[in-house]
Amino acid sequence: MSYTEEYVGVKFRHVKEGELEFDSSLNEIALQLQKALSELPPETLEGVTGNISARLSDGILISATRSKLKNLMVPQDLSKVVENTLGGDIIRYYGSKIPSSETPMHLQVYQNRPDVRFCLHLHLPNLEKLQLLNRFPITKEAYPYGTWELAREATKALGSNDFVILRDHGILAVGNNLDDIIQKIISISQI
């Protein structure tokens, strides 16, 4: 099974606050994301791409719309969403591109989980098998991508776990250590 929901762009309201200035600390985080993605098996990054983010002191850094995780370009494929949007319905961002369509889900996780520093959402090719195994937390309802309903449902099903299946859609892996997240996805992708 592959993820086939039609992409119609972002579903949240958004305001661009300006360009994103990359200082050394932001650059270091960006390169960390890029390096982590390069360690994933290629088949986990095929087709409709997912999204990745990191918590910042004043917001989150997240892959942008129309960026490919297989070949994430720094800095142009990253946007910064500023923290005062948490819980609000307008996404305010800095960067050359609109942040990922799943930004609401990432924001919701960071708001609910102070321990989480990184979030990674992918469309794994073995999703159907993972769902049948009944071994992982899974969302009850399959809400459309990019909605606040999906964001809330994902956060609820995730609970205090570090991994959740978004029913008929993909997976979300979170944690405070990016290497742990990558290792977890590698092992799950081999099931």
Ligand SMILES: [Zn+2]
């Ligand atoms: Zn997705």
